[in-house]
Amino acid sequence: MVEYRNRHSINSNMDYSDNFFEADSIQLKYLTAGKGRPLLFLHGGGVNALTYKKNLELLSRKYHIIAPDIPCFGKSSIPNKLWDFKDYATFFSKFIATLSLDNIILVGHSFGGGIALNLALQNKKITKLILLDSAGIPPSYSALKMVSLLVIKTFRGLLLFENKLISLILLRDFATQLFRNFFSIHKIYRIVTNSFFREYDAFNKISQPTYIFWGNSDEIFSKNIAQKMNQLISNSRLEFVDGNHDWCLLMPQKLYNLICKVAP
Numbered sequence: 001m002v003e004y005r006n007r008h009s010i011n012s013n014m015d016y017s018d019n020f021f022e023a024d025s026i027q028l029k030y031l032t033a034g035k036g037r038p039l040l041f042l043h044g045g046g047v048n049a050l051t052y053k054k055n056l057e058l059l060s061r062k063y064h065i066i067a068p069d070i071p072c073f074g075k076s077s078i079p080n081k082l083w084d085f086k087d088y089a090t091f092f093s094k095f096i097a098t099l100s101l102d103n104i105i106l107v108g109h110s111f112g113g114g115i116a117l118n119l120a121l122q123n124k125k126i127t128k129l130i131l132l133d134s135a136g137i138p139p140s141y142s143a144l145k146m147v148s149l150l151v152i153k154t155f156r157g158l159l160l161f162e163n164k165l166i167s168l169i170l171l172r173d174f175a176t177q178l179f180r181n182f183f184s185i186h187k188i189y190r191i192v193t194n195s196f197f198r199e200y201d202a203f204n205k206i207s208q209p210t211y212i213f214w215g216n217s218d219e220i221f222s223k224n225i226a227q228k229m230n231q232l233i234s235n236s237r238l239e240f241v242d243g244n245h246d247w248c249l250l251m252p253q254k255l256y257n258l259i260c261k262v263a264p
Helices: 049-059 085-098 111-122 143-159 161-180 182-196 223-232 252-262
Strands: 002-011 014-023 026-033 038-042 064-068 104-109 126-132 210-215 236-241
Touching: 014 049, 014 085, 026 049, 026 085, 038 049, 038 085, 038 111, 049 064, 049 161, 049 252, 085 111, 104 111, 111 126, 111 182, 126 252, 143 182, 161 182, 210 223, 210 252, 223 236, 236 252
Parallel strands: 038 064, 038 104, 104 126, 126 210, 210 236
Antiparallel strands: 002 014, 014 026, 026 064
16 A cells, blocks of 8 residues: 655755555555655664655655655654564565666665665666665674664764764654653664664675775674675675764765766
8 A cells, every 4th residue: 555645845955755554564664756766775773764865855856756764763663573684575575566666776885785685686677776874784883883873874974073963953854753652662672683684695686886985984783794795795885984883864965976977
């Protein structure tokens, strides 16, 4: 089921529509904006699609943007089962089929990147894959260490002038998420950690041209993970960018330029 809901304006440069899709007892809230080749944008964990509104505004000038709140986050519902990235990919394949999307540019940041990797494996409607500091290869540390790294990263950003605004936005959206789903936090935590720390062994079968952009000072996922991902995907190219795990939020024009370069 797809339902048109409301039309909004982020600013004078971008109008977007809120829509809802339902499958497998999951209601997915997603926004659409712009015209052109479809670009499906999957955000990072703990926040929502509009956390990336500066990125989406720029991208909507060239592409038809489809940006969902990933289930567990934003205004989308929480799966009743213990999903991993493969389950997310199966769900989004149904989403793609319902919207009759084709020739899709798929962009995934962090948690969204883990979904994107598995979705590219499942769905040949995706013809270009762009990964930004992506999950998908389990880090060598524990889930508790990951949480502590995320907290440290956010509060460190608040102390740095150039990161302060984005860190405040991330903190606001994460706090909103906690408040909205306070009684489901344990369920969300289990789904997120089950996704992050599961082994996925078929990335060498990804056939789409793949571009991996990675912050050279990423606090969450090391350069080794980026290099391993690049080795596994035969038709891929890795490029390091000056910045941390959230460089794409801090430098929306940089991300826009990189995407336009590889998906003209």
